[in-house]
Amino acid sequence: MSLRDRFGIRRWRGTTVTRLDREANESDIESLIAFARSRQGVEFFVEPETFATDTTAIAIAHDGEWTRRRVGSPQVIAKVARDLGLPVYNVQLTGYPQRMRDWNARNKDRRIDPGKPGDAVSRP
Numbered sequence: 001m002s003l004r005d006r007f008g009i010r011r012w013r014g015t016t017v018t019r020l021d022r023e024a025n026e027s028d029i030e031s032l033i034a035f036a037r038s039r040q041g042v043e044f045f046v047e048p049e050t051f052a053t054d055t056t057a058i059a060i061a062h063d064g065e066w067t068r069r070r071v072g073s074p075q076v077i078a079k080v081a082r083d084l085g086l087p088v089y090n091v092q093l094t095g096y097p098q099r100m101r102d103w104n105a106r107n108k109d110r111r112i113d114p115g116k117p118g119d120a121v122s123r124p
Helices: 009-013 026-038 074-084 098-106
Strands: 043-047 056-060 066-070 088-090
Touching: 026 056, 026 066, 026 074, 043 074, 056 098, 074 088
Parallel strands: 043 088
Antiparallel strands: 043 056, 056 066
């Protein structure tokens, strides 16, 4: 990671770092931004940190296509969403949108591993 903390990952991460997963880095955030800029109707959904994984965010397009990446903390994706003018939701409060489940059902052959946060779920 560079000395600059463009997205605030180090600043908002806090002192606890998940031990079983790698930490979020700038390339994770850049992947979410690239996904959001290349698709229409993108919304971000924040997933909480667990014992095994860092805080993650899912970017979901209007058609339900999605990708998940580590973000380090909810404040990081909130800043990214604000900069892009896109909404961000807490998945614990809203749940996952139906369009995401519909996309998964239509594209089972395109899914890699939805159980591994931070890995792309849909192939380009």
